[in-house]
Every structure is written in structure tokens, then in C-alpha cells.
Amino acid sequence: MSLLTVKNLSKIYKNNRGIKNLDLIIEPGEIVALLGPNGAGKTTAIKSMLGFVNITDGLVIMQNYTMNEIEKARKETGIMVGKPMPYDFLTGYKHMKIHSRLYDQVDDHLIDQALEAVLLTPYKHERIKHYSTGMKQRLAFAQAIVHKPKLLILDEPFSGLDIEGKAAIKNRIKQLCHDEQVGVLISSHLIHDIEDMATKVCIIHDNRWLVTESVNHILRTYSSLEAYYLDQVQKKVVYA
Numbered sequence: 172m173s174l175l176t177v178k179n180l181s182k183i184y185k186n187n188r189g190i191k192n193l194d195l196i197i198e199p200g201e202i203v204a205l206l207g208p209n210g211a212g213k214t215t216a217i218k219s220m221l222g223f224v225n226i227t228d229g230l231v232i233m234q235n236y237t238m239n240e241i242e243k244a245r246k247e248t249g250i251m252v253g254k255p256m257p258y259d260f261l262t263g264y265k266h267m268k269i270h271s272r273l274y275d276q277v278d279d280h281l282i283d284q285a286l287e288a289v290l291l292t293p294y295k296h297e298r299i300k301h302y303s304t305g306m307k308q309r310l311a312f313a314q315a316i317v318h319k320p321k322l323l324i325l326d327e328p329f330s331g332l333d334i335e336g337k338a339a340i341k342n343r344i345k346q347l348c349h350d351e352q353v354g355v356l357i358s359s360h361l362i363h364d365i366e367d368m369a370t371k372v373c374i375i376h377d378n379r380w381l382v383t384e385s386v387n388h389i390l391r392t393y394s395s396l397e398a399y400y401l402d403q404v405q406k407k408v409v410y411a
């Protein structure tokens with residue numbers, strides 16, 4: 172059974188922008204990159220799947236829940252959307268402790284594991300107001316994985332991260348997919364951020380879905396994901 176099925180999803184704002192006709196499936200163990208330039212509709216697509224905005228049309232089934240039960244689906248999913256906004260006066264550890272009250276199964280061991288995965292162990296008793304932007308981003312990822320969800324939905328998770336922070340998060344994502352068959356959706360406007368981990372790419376451009384394709388399949392024909400991406404965008408311009 173798929174972890175996420177999105178069919179013909181559209182969210183069209185009054186200005187006629189947003190996202191149109193998105194199709195996407197995430198199976199256990201897959202890392203799906205939602206690729207598109209700034210303003211393409213990535214965040215709108217993710218907010219629509221998660222029920223944070225009312226959709227215009229389409230179908231979403233997340234971990235066997237329909238849109239009517241999206242709150243249950245969200246609780247079983249690891250989510251990073253928007254700028255992290257933890258309480259500055261808490262320590263990283265206390266922040267995780269309070270967040271974890273949402274879940275029965277999260278104990279100190281899981282909190283420590285999540286903080287370790289994002290290299291925050293040495294700073295866990297420091298107040299968040301002393302964290303850098305990248306440290307807050309890493310804390311947001313720790314928060315997303317702490318309850319061991321089977322599905323992760325991450326909107327631009329690498330923004331503001333340095334090389335080590337990015338590598339730590341990528342390694343944990345790959346490990347979760349490989350060892351625990353977690354499925355992951357990662358949005359990015361940078362192919363280089365996802366090319367060493369994505370198993371599938373979903374390209375959106377100009378507020379429209381273009382294509383969803385497996386990376387193995389793409390690399391049989393194209394020399395790189397970048398070449399494939401540029402070809403898809405070029406075809407769209409020609410046929411528009």
C-alpha cells in the first residue's frame with residue numbers, strides 16, 4: 172500500500188497561481204524530490220496535501236487516511252513546512268520534550284537519538300535564542316523524525332544548512348528509507364541538493380505538474396537529472 176497518493180491535486184489562488192493537476196505516489200523506501208523553480212508551486216502543493224490550505228480539486232490519501240481524516244495522517248507523518256519557529260527561551264532539549272507530548276511513544280532515548288542525528292547533542296541544553304538559523308533548521312528536522320513516522324514531508328529542508336548539517340540530514344533520510352522503509356517527499360529548487368538521494372523526481376513548473384519519473388529510468392536515457400529536468404521544461408515550453 173502506498174504511503175502517499177496524490178491525484179490531480181489543484182490549489183488555485185484568486186490570482187490564478189498555485190499548483191495545478193499534481194500526480195504523485197510515494198511507496199515505502201522511496202525518496203521523491205518535488206522539483207521546481209522559485210514560485211513553481213512546491214509549498215502550495217505540500218500545504219494542500221497536508222490540509223493546511225483548502226484545495227480546489229483532487230484527491231489525497233496519506234497513510235491510508237483521506238482528506239477528511241487529515242489530522243490523523245499528519246500525526247503519523249514527519250513534517251517540515253515553513254520557517255522553523257521554536258520558542259527562543261527554551262533549550263533544544265526542552266523544545267523536543269514539549270513537542271513529544273503529542274506522541275505516547277516518544278521517550279528521552281528517542282529525543283536523544285533525533286538530536287544526535289542532526290549533530291545537536293553538544294548544544295541540547297542551550298537556549299534556542301543562541302542557535303543559528305541552520306541549527307534551528309536541524310532542530311526542526313529532529314522534531315519531524317522523533318516519533319519515527321513512516322512518511323516524511325519536508326519542504327526545502329536544506330535551506331540555510333552548511334555542508335555538515337546537510338550531510339547529516341541526508342544520511343539520516345537515506346538510512347530511514349533503507350533500514351526502515353520510510354517514504355520521503357522533499358521539495359527543492361536545487362537539483363544538486365537531491366541528486367545523490369532521490370529515487371523519483373516530480374517536476375513542477377509555472378504552477379503546473381509536468382512529470383513524475385523514477386531516477387533509474389531517467390538515467391537510462393539521460394546523462395544527469397539536470398539534463399532530464401531541462402528537457403522536460405523545454406518540452407513544456409514548446410507544447411504550451
Ligand SMILES: Nc1ncnc2c1ncn2[C@@H]1O[C@H](COP(=O)(O)OP(=O)(O)OP(=O)(O)O)[C@@H](O)[C@H]1O
Pocket residue numbers: 184185186188189190207208209210211212213214215216360378
Ligand atoms: N496565499 C497566496 N495567495 C496568492 N498567491 C499565492 C499564495 N501563496 C503562494 N502564492 C503564489 O502561488 C505560486 C506558488 O507559490 P509557492 O510558495 O507554492 O511556490 P514555491 O515553489 O514553494 O516557491 P519557492 O521555491 O520560492 O518557495 C507563486 O506564484 C506564489 O506567488
